[in-house]
Amino acid sequence: GQNIDQPTEMTATEGAIVQINCTYQTSGFNGLFWYQQHAGEAPTFLSYNVLDGLEEKGRFSSFLSRSKGYSYLLLKELQMKDSASYLCAVRDWRQLTFGSGTQLTVLP
Amino acid sequence: KAGVTQTPRYLIKTRGQQVTLSCSPISGHRSVSWYQQTPGQGLQFLFEYFSETQRNKGNFPGRFSGRQFSNSRSEMNVSTLELGDSALYLCASSLGDTGDYGYTFGSGTRLTVV
Numbered sequence: 001g002q003n004i005d006q007p008t009e010m011t012a013t014e015g016a017i018v019q020i021n022c023t024y025q026t027s028g029f030n031g032l033f034w035y036q037q038h039a040g041e042a043p044t045f046l047s048y049n050v051l052d053g054l055e056e057k058g059r060f061s062s063f064l065s066r067s068k069g070y071s072y073l074l075l076k077e078l079q080m081k082d083s084a085s086y087l088c089a090v091r092d093w094r095q096l097t098f099g100s101g102t103q104l105t106v107l108p
Numbered sequence: 109k110a111g112v113t114q115t116p117r118y119l120i121k122t123r124g125q126q127v128t129l130s131c132s133p134i135s136g137h138r139s140v141s142w143y144q145q146t147p148g149q150g151l152q153f154l155f156e157y158f159s160e161t162q163r164n165k166g167n168f169p170g171r172f173s174g175r176q177f178s179n180s181r182s183e184m185n186v187s188t189l190e191l192g193d194s195a196l197y198l199c200a201s202s203l204g205d206t207g208d209y210g211y212t213f214g215s216g217t218r219l220t221v222v
Contacts, residue, residue, distance in 0.1 A: 042198060048210055089151075095164045096211065
């Protein structure tokens, strides 16, 4: 099975940078995804990492270390609309398993 | 292009009834996965279909079943509904069967069992 841990809640200020960590334990690792989910809406795809290193996409970056079972999502220049739940999900040979999500609140 | 379409958006059912939910994937996507989302348990994997074949199944009782048609549309069925089945049911489609191209979610079906 899989075990995915991420902080339950985080708070940051508009314009700041925030890093959301995700640790996982799995067999047959086949990729790590980050999704954003606003309340009452569907999760939307942010990033995908399958090899070690940093993937950058505009204000969002995601990092993966397979040997450490560790990933983070970095959000820069925070905006109020970034207030949402951020879900880390790991794919093994069998399925995509989600963490419980990190609720990010961006304050003015 | 059209996204993932789930119908209906909202459902209210009584305990003991059964329900069928529908998911139409993005055109060209052959993989459809289903998830149950509740405040207490988060997003939990139900099953995944690829080219009409169930590839994987999560840890849910046999009351939860699904199928995929030749046009990649998928249905999920829950029989003998229980109060605990109240949840947001999400489906996601993917181009391939390994998710390398990401999973796109539909808006979900909000099921309330009373």
